[in-house]
Amino acid sequence: ADIGDIVRGRDLYRRDKEKREKLEDNLKTIFKNIYEELKKDRRNGKNGEIETRYKDDGGNFFKLREDWWTANRHTVWEAITCDDDDKLANASYFHATCNGGKSSTPNKCRCPKSSGANADQVPTYFDYVPQYLR
Known part of the structure; x- marks a missing residue:
């Protein structure tokens, strides 16, 4: 799996079930926190749109993950490749x-x-x- 697939929840580390579950739990926590922060941000007056677009999805937040990856892909790649x-x-x-x-x-x-x-x-x-x- 590449990092984008992992972030988006498409293809997690398959070899070790315990590590995969831990990784997925961490990602769910991270994206839940991002979602909660987006809901708090009322400066743009579009809180309802945020809730509609990024509905809980069983705690997975797949749409939010996809959008986050699209917005941050270049920055993540730059951070990984800077050594x-x-x-x-x-x-x-x-x-x-x-x-x-x-x-x-x-x-x-x-x-x-x-x-x-x-x-x-x-x-x-x-x-x-x-x-x-x-």
């Missing part, structure tokens, strides 16, 4: 370079504009792999 503490130094999904040269990517988070690459290009091979290819 200021070198914990991902040997991760196999990072490109060796930004511009095809021989030296390693100097900025783990993003390729510099001077490399000729898009400054927001993450030096990785992918940001999404469809389920059927995993």
Whole structure:
């Protein structure tokens, strides 16, 4: 499962039932808290719309999860791929370079504009792999 599938509740870690249940319980708690905060926010006067759109769904909040992932996908990916503490130094999904040269990517988070690459290009091979290819 990729992170988006996990957040949205589409495909959780299948190997260990106890870990899967713990993960799902944590996600339910997180999205319940987000839902409650959205209901409290009356600045936009659309509280009824929030309740209608994100109804409890048995505590799963699948629509809220989907919308949250859509709104935050890029930020989550950026946070995952930024490696200021070198914990991902040997991760196999990072490109060796930004511009095809021989030296390693100097900025783990993003390729510099001077490399000729898009400054927001993450030096990785992918940001999404469809389920059927995993």
